[in-house]
Structure formats: C-alpha cells, structure tokens
Amino acid sequence: MKLLLVAKPWRGGLADYLYQALTEIVPGSVEWWPTRPVTLGGRLAFARDKKGWYARLWERIDRCAAEAQIFINYPRELPPLAPRKNRILWLTDGPRPRPGELDPFGRVCLSDPGYVGEVKAALAAESFGGEVSFGYCPAVHAPRAPEGRREGACFIGNRDPKRDRYLAALFQAGHFPLVVGNYFLHHPFFWRHPLNFRPAVSNQAMGRIYGRHQLSLNIHAEVVREGTNMRTFECAAYGIAQLVEKRPGLERFFDLERELAVFSEETELVEKLAELLAAPERAKALAHRARQRVLAEHSYYHRAVQLLDGVLPAAVLRGRLQAAMARWSSSQGGSFR
Template identity: 25%
Template structure:
C-alpha cells in the first residue's frame, strides 16, 4: 500500500511521533512517503507527489493552510487526519476536519465534539509508544529522583509541586522548559529539594528520567490553560501519550484520574490514579514505603503496553478501520 504521510511541520516531539509512525507503516509492509505541507508554496509539490497513493494521512491537523486541505479533498484519494493534540487546539482542528474522510483523535471528549458537528467517521486512537526506546534501563545518578515530572509548567502542575514541597520532604525532579522562574523561589524555601532541567528533552532523555524515578507524576493539562486554543472549553477525557511512554519504561505512575484511563490500563493495578491532591499525598506516602508493590504495578503496566499500546498496534487499528 502507498501512503502519503503529511507531517505537522513542527519539530520536537511531533517529529519523533511522525518518524515512529512512518516506521510502523513501513514495518507493516507499506510504502510511506513523508511530506511537509506547511505553506502555499508546497501545494504544487504536494500534487506532484500524489502519484496515486492509497491513503493520505495528515498529522496533527494544526494550522494547515486551506489550499493544502482543498488539494487533499479534491484528490479523490482516501484521506485521514490523526489529531494528536486534542482537545487543546480545537479552534484550529475543527476547520481542518471537514476536508478529510476519516478523523482519528487521541481524546474521547474531542471525538464527541467532531461527531456532534456532523462528521460521519470519527474514531478514538491514542498515540502509542516505542518500547525499544522507552524500556527499563539502568541510569546514572543524574537521572535518579524520588519524584519526577516531565512536562511544561501548566497551572495545575505548579499548584501540585507547590503543595508537595509544603507537605512533604521528598526531592522532586522537574524536566521541561519554563520551570526556572518557579524553581528559584521554591529552592529558597525548600532547601534545594527541586532539581531542574529547564529544556525540552529528547525522548531517549525523558526515558532516562522515567527509569530513574521512584514515582513519575503525570498531571494532565487543563481545558482552560492559557496556552490553549479551545474556545469550546472541551475538557480532555483520555490519558496523554506520556502515560504510555512512562509505562513502557516500567516506571510507576501516579496520575490524575481520567475517565479514559480504565479503557487503556487496569486502574489501581497497572497505573494508580488519584482524585485530588490529598488523595495523591496519601498514595504517594504509601507507595514510597512499599517498593515491591510499586515495582509489581509498574511491571504490569509495561506488559500492558507491549500487548496493546505500541505504534504498531495503533497503525494496525487505523488501517483496519479505513480498510484501504
């Protein structure tokens, strides 16, 4: 099968996802040509590269110019978009959805919105992970921590770290761009208990921090975060891709409870959800004191990932739905 993969045009984690998705397509025996369609100048090139593919797969659906979308629609080729940032940028993704035959979204609340808007073929498809990269591995001391959070400082994450520093004596490792302004103040009052890597890190580096943490803190983004483009205020129901990555490392996770968690993992047996910061604190103390139980749960999460949550699984699901 010939598949034209139109990349998001973004760097960082987006390009990582797209390389892994292209690799999964090729591993499944399909020919995959990647193309970046970020400007009107690329529309002619896009038309040239069609060469009658069986499927056009558009990644992310963010800020795609209308001429590119119209080119896809007029091609007569089956088309799909995989919305990998839902529901946080639905101001941008909803207009793009009208141009494609199939919508795949990582979030169940976003799925409900696309269906309500009348699109006939909308499916929930979380991102997967690469268990060859995200895997259990010994790490050096620089990656070790009691509690680790990988991600940017959204307001609910800042609030949780502030609470933990006041309520506990644990050392916390923060990894992500934008934390420095908060960490300087925290360390003045918390005896230097906060470690910081104030940058976006490569996936293989993030895997090191997952492997080095006793507990990974996974706090999901809020619907009304100021960075969002989500005027409809759609609140995410599904878990983020970090959940799969950390689980693939056999890292123990405490995550805010999401309705979609139980559809992907056995909540309480493979990943531990918490209801609020007080419930989190109780569970944090318990699992810090029970190493063997913590390891048993984390190992179960990795087994689940290997059985159901790799990029190869996702590509199989996507193509099975489209039935190209």
C-alpha cells in the first residue's frame, strides 16, 4: 500500500510530525511531497518560475497511483485537480474555501470546528470528515530535565493583537514571563522589557525552555475559534503545567479543572498566573494529569488513524495504532505511561 502526503514543510513541524506518524502506521509506504521547495535547486527553480514549479507538482500528484493522498491544506497556486475519492484534505489555519475549491477531495477534515460553516458551504455533505485536531509527536515532545532552578512562566508564540492585550495586562500587573517568538526586536513590548524577550527557536529547542520554567502560558491567536492550537498538546507532552486561554471545545481534549488551568479575560489571567506560581504542587499535579491524557489520546499516531479512516479497515487501524505506540514506548523504556 502506498500513501502520499502533500504538505508545506512548516516551521511549526505539523507536516513532519504527521509524516513520522504515517510511516509508523503504514511502514515503508509513505512519501511526502512538499508544496514548497526544500532544496537549493528547487528554491532557484521556484524563484524563476513559480507557476511552472506548481504545474510540475500537479502533474506528479495527478499521475500518482497511491491508495490515498493526504493533503494538509491546499495551496491555491496549485492548478485544480480532478476529483478523487481517495484524496483526503486536512484544513488548518482558519480555512475559508472558495466555491469549487474542495471538489478534488473525497473527504475533508478540519482542525478548528469554528470554521465548519465555511467548509460545509463549499462541500458536498457526504465529503465532510469532521474534526481532526492537532496532537503531539513522541519523538520531539517529551519532558526535559531542568537545568538548575525552574523559573516562573514562559510564553512561546508569535505576534497577534489578542496576545498583545493579554501580555500588556501581565506587564501592567508586574508579571514578566519569558516571551519567545517574533515579538523579539519587532514589537514595542520588546523595547520596554528587552530582558524578557527571546527570538524564535527550533521545535527541538522548545523543550529546553519549558524544562526551565514552572508554567506555560497559551494565548490563542485570533484565528482560533474553537478547540485549541498545537501548543496545548505539545506542552502537555513536555510535562509543564499550563494556563490556557479558554476556547469553546477545549474540554473535548482536556479536563479544564484537573488537567489545565484556563482563563477567559485579562484579570483572570493575572489572578490565575499568580495563584499557580504560588502553588507549585498544584501546578505539578495539573502537568502530570495532562501528560497522562495526551499520551493516551492525542499523539499524531491517533491523528494519522483518524485521517486514514475508510482507507484501511477500522480493526486494522486500531491494531497498527497500538503497535506503533507500543514500539515507541518500548524504545523509550515505557514512556507511554
């Protein structure tokens, strides 16, 4: 059986995490064709003739005889593909599809159910595959031993108007979390509090930052309507306590009293941050329970199985999921515990 993954090589790692999971669920049978060039030669060809680069990718996809083609989003630069039942589309990042844009896909899933109206309006009812949320990658998101005494709170994320409001409230109240991302050098906050900002880091380096802190703040970008972003699952796997902005549907993934602490407005964020930093044992308990939950239910192995629903029989998928998790647990001395 051959599977094809068609996806942009995001800095955030989503395509890489799903590719790793798919290769565990269907070993030796998965190819990843990026929708942006990844080699120097490819980048030069892309710069010279972007339209031609996409046309050649379209021809390869159209000729590919894979039993299933899984797309993470669909670049509008790619010419329209012929409709096929074996094409699966996973929409993220606030999708607003145009009429006819989803016709090539036999099944369409989305990470944020807040956009279900826009998606269903552009799709035949039988092709809607429901919600497939983000998850965590076992090879990347694992606890790191602290390097010395743990510091207070940290926030890893990029600039966003809603995040600006919450960060401003924290600074005004005298709380100064470490902020990692493109706020560094590019926002007035940086120039007022330069010691509290760091540039963006690689996905692999995030674990060291979380390992040095007691608490992770997660302020959703404005684009998130329901559910949550990648960071909530990743931090749960890293084993750090979280204070997360509450969005509708977050309770489908975590217990909002026993596994996460949540807030809905600026004053509540300030109060709960102070409470959690003053109660490290409670924070550790939240982190422990959230990690148990994410290990059991929210790996990208689970997401790969969701996306492959209907491609392989349900019993086969369940068996391969259990086998993949068992292999990883064994390789790590029982990490799925």
